[in-house]
Amino acid sequence: MPSKPEICLLQTCSHFHKRLPSIAGPIVLSLALAGCVVGPDYRKPTLTMPSHWGTKTSTQSAKAPELSRWWKQLKDPTLDALIEEAVAGNLDVASAKAKIREARASYREQKGALLPSVEGTASATRTRTAASDASSEATTYSQYQTGFDASWELDLFGGNKRAAEAAKYGVDAAEEELRDTMLTLVGDVASYYVQAREYQALRDLARRTAVSQRKTAALTQAEFKAGSATGVDAAKAEALASSTEADIPTYEISYATAVHRLGVLLGKPPATLEERLKAGGPIPRPKTEVSTGIPADILSSRPDVRLAERQLAQYTAKIGQAEANRYPSISLTGDIASSATSIADLGKKSTIGWSFGPSLTVPIFQGGQLKAAVDVAKAQRDQYYVAYQAAVLSAMEDVENAVVSLTQERLKHGKLSASATSYRRATDLSRTLNQAGVTDFLDVLDAERSLYSAEESLIESQASIATDYVALNKALGGGWDGEVDSSEPAVVDTNTGPHLAAAK
Structure with a gap:
């Protein structure tokens, strides 16, 4: 039983045999539209997905996640503005846009291979023929010639069609890569903004605490001189204040690092945002409920998953090519x-010549290279099939981890808040009892140290909740869903027509 491509070839050869003397446009058109293609036709893989997320927590909801501009839920105008600027100016986004233009141009190039090519030619020669003997004269004449050359490869077995198909999938993949780049960008901007606000809060806490502890140290030093406190009390009070003050440069470094990274994400010099953010602001507080939907949602919401699927389609088409x-x-x-x-x-009075005819090329022996090329294409397709499965599993893992982190961090924050409140009462009580002479001054210092540590942990937990909220929305596929113009080139060339080269 002949295969489909062999049947196509037999039909074509039979057609040529019967009608070869009268090959004309209709015959050419029927051959071009024969529709024979080889290689597998792409079908999107059907993956078995769980009906629900593995971790059942109070933050999960079966309704579809609300991913459109999710950062607006944080109610922070500064963050909103930074994300807008980042999408417009980020260099990774600009690079991804250029890849889209490249993919679209490659697609147009591959589609052009399906059409005939025509070239115009023209020539002019001046010829002088020497005299054959003394009685004759030299002859000089001109010769002008013009014409057209045309060629058309009949895509009988769909090689060019498959190449165009692969290029079209390549355009889809490039567009998904841009979406994935913007998803990562939005998440990074939000995360580094949370970090900047966190380190500002920690720095301000260290400053306030150090001022209070420095006052306590000065008072203890005065009491020591008056004989109502020991040298140990004065030394420990001084050490505690100095230790807290030492935390301030550490937080300043971390804050500056976050701000500088934000500047680069916006496509600007690192120090651009220092003046803009120095006034400080609260750590973003996300809403309590987060809809996670069902695992199957990520197949359509995650751009990296869609990218992997488009790449699989692209390399499936390359097998046919x-x-x-x-x-x-x-x-x-x-x-x-x-x-x-x-x-x-x-x-008019010129001589006119023409020629037309088909040419047949049959691969007879290539040392197994052509078959090996098909095997290479199939192996590449298999790699992208596995990569697609891996992308889905990785996406599910991201969601599961983010749900657990956000849920547990909220519980931790509640405990830390209660702890800080208790340490605050303990500190006030220790000071009162110490002033009444009931407790030792070391109890006061220990209470102040514990309060400072508890308030540090509370701020860090608040920042972790915001960071986990960002991670969850990112894991669910929440990114930039606005219009993106990828047609504008990053570099606008001038004077690209024929011109004299500039002297170096």
Whole structure:
């Protein structure tokens, strides 16, 4: 039983045998539209997905996640503005836009291979023939020639069609890569903004605490001189204040690092945002409920998953492209030329010649290279199939981890808040009892140290909740869903027509 490509070839050869003397446009058109293609037709893989997320917590909801501009839920105008600026100016986004333009141009290039190519030719020669003997004279004449050359490869087995199909999937993949880049960008901007506000809060806490502890140290030093406190009390009070003050430069470094990274994410110099953010602001507080939907949602919401699926489609089409090279190819070539001894005579008194006919190329022996090329394409397709499965699993893992982190961090924050409140009462009580002479001064210092540590942990937990909220929305596929113009080139060339090269 002949295969489909072999049947196509037999039909084509039979057609040529019967009608070869009268090959014309309708015959060419019927061959071009034969529709024979080789290689597998792409079908989107059907993956078995769980009906619900593995971790059942109070923050989960079966309704579809609300991913459109999710950062607006944080109610922070400064963050909103930074994300807008980042999408417009980020260099990774600009690079991804250029990749889209490249993919679209490659697609147009591949589609052009399905059409005939026509070239115009023209020539002019001046010829002098030497005299054959003394009685004759030299002859000088001009020769002008113009014409057209045309060729058309009949895509009988769909090699060019598969190449165009792969290029079209490549455009889809490039667009998904841009979406994935913007998803990562939005998440990074939000995360580094949370970090900047966190380190500002920690720095301000260290400053306030250090001022209070420095006052306590001064008072203790005065009491020591008056004989109502010991040298140990004075030394420990001084050490505690100095230790807290030492935390301030550490937080300043971390704050500056976050701000500088934000500047670069916006496509600007690192120090651009220092003046803008120095006034400080609260750590963003996300809403309590986060909809996670069902695992199958990530197949359509995560751009990295969609990217992996488009790449799988692209490399499936490339199998057919490689397979088509193993079959015969037919090309139609023709030319028409006119020659005359003067330009005015071209097309009038000139000689006109033309030629037209098909050519058949049959691969007979290539040392197994063509079959090996197909095997290479199939192995590449398999790699992208596995990569697609891995992308889905990785996306599910991201969601599961983010849900657990956000849920547990909220519980931790509640405990830390209660702890800080208790330490605050303990500190006030220790000071009162110490002033009444009931407790030792070391109890006061220990209470102040514990309060400072508890308030540090509370701020860090608040920042972790915001960071986990960002991570969850990012894991669910929440990114930039606004219009993105990828047609504008990053570099606008000038003077690209024919011109003299500038002297170096």
